[in-house]
Amino acid sequence: TSTIELFVNRLDSVESVLPYEYTAFDFCSEKTMKRPSENLGQVLFGERIEPSPYKFEFKKPVVCQKVCTRTYDTNNPSDKAKLDFLKKGMLLNYQHHWIVDNMPVTWCYDVEDGQKFCNPGFPIGCYVTEAGRPKDACVVNSNFNEKDAFYIFNHVDITIYYHIVEHEQLxxxxxxxxxxxxxxxxxNNDSPCTGGPKFLKNKHTGVFNIPYTYSINFVEDKNIRWASRWDYILESMPHTNIQWFSIMNSLVIVLFLSGMVAMIMLRTLHKDIARYNQMDSVEDAQEEFGWKLVHGDVFRPPRKGMLLSVFLGSGTQIFIMTFVTLFFACLGFLSPANRGALMTCAVVLWVLLGTPAGYVAARLYKSFGGEKWKTNVLLTAFLCPGVVFADFFVMNLILWGEGSSAAMPFGTLVAILALWFCISVPLTFIGAYFGFKKGIEHPVRTNQIPRQIPEQSFYTKPFPGIVMGGILPFGCIFIQLFFILNSIWSHQMYYMFGFLFLVFIILVITCSEATILLCYFHLCAEDYHWQWRSFLTSGFTAVYFLVYAIHYFFSKLQITGLASTILYFGYTMIMALIFFLFTGTIGFFACFWFVTKIYSVVKVD
Structure with missing residues (x-):
């Protein structure tokens, strides 16, 4: 077909967390055409793609085609409300997002050092303050000089680049x-696209007309391959070069630290194991010290073992989901071109991974000597997902109250609950059934009477150890975290999944090694309460993440308004909880493997 359709997406702003549908601003709209279907990820992210009245015939240039005219009378309360909402959109620098052939329509402009920046959105308009200072996009035109006025971008020049495909029927x-x-x-309505810029005085009264027009031009470009047509957008994203350098820098530092930790562990343990295995006489045995002394207590069930097992079950579910999602993203299946694919993949995987969650929680709970298996499986299925859903539901109510397009429709909420209750919960029960059938056999027996723990030095006390344990893992991810937060809150595209997967692997290694190292120090100090401590040591990385997110909010974002602030911190709490379960689970299983290994290698009488 020679007809090119232009679709419109939600409008968003870096100064507000609330996105709005295209129709909320009373632009020219297409009522008759059916909306394209959206996947689960698009609905969760609040994307609302709609048909538009902008339609073009291929290779048929058009100059100043009129689309529609919107008329507002400030004496009419309905019109005044629409005009005020449009002014609010310009004041907060809300951006259009248009789509042609699944590509974002980009606004390219020059920035410093002769660079060109291509933004996958363009503003509704802009504002010049009472002092005559132009804000946002008003700086691009020196004619925007009317004080306390809103300038409306009511005309667009669109250029579509194409190449002819030879030897194909396309x-x-x-x-x-x-x-x-x-x-x-x-x-003069007979000759549109004339006159000076269209502005609306802030205190305007009476009737106000906004005519919307467009021009379209087609340019053949044989240099851009269809497979790499997104590259010009991605290459102009800010900080791309910094990201490459920072990730490599982070990688070198983390690998160096990991090597040091591994070397210390291997050398120290090798000496300890060799010394303990050479002890044959009773006199030698009486001179034992360090971690060998607590062999009869090291597998003693922890306090609140039920809660720990539930956290570990949910953490396992999140860990596998993250690993598989990032792996698919690395292969290119979840690129920005596949809208909503990343979120859809993550949600579907989480639902299908109920079985490993139930299995891990049940098996560990049984090894802790627990008998309330029904409570365990119910908590695994409902506690952590329930907290996330409750937070998400409250955020959704705020979005709904504000009329935002990110508010999830009731039908989608019901669908998510159905996925949770009808698929995830039964799979969790199946996993728990197999987990309870088989417990974990420990390499050493547990004494009936608990050993008294001696007075601990400052650095082997629980809290300092936990606080120290989260520093190294956070150090290896915070640069990547900056770009992820930028993509979420500053609406920049995130596409470097290869590096993200690499940082994910580094995070797993660093969490494991830092936790093992601290666990070894605690066992040498004859403190055998390692289960909760190992979980919290690496899980404390989430606290650093939370502190960084708060710093990011106050130093990098321009978000204003109570609703936007509540939404930012509400969604940040969800991310922090998921990150806490994820990193805590890595630390626990690393220590579990380490403790099991050393007490099975050493001869224990």
Missing amino acids: GARLVAAKIEPKSYDNP
């Missing part, structure tokens, strides 16, 4: 779509 492929927003007053 004809031509679109490889880029660029836009330049403009403002025209159109004093």
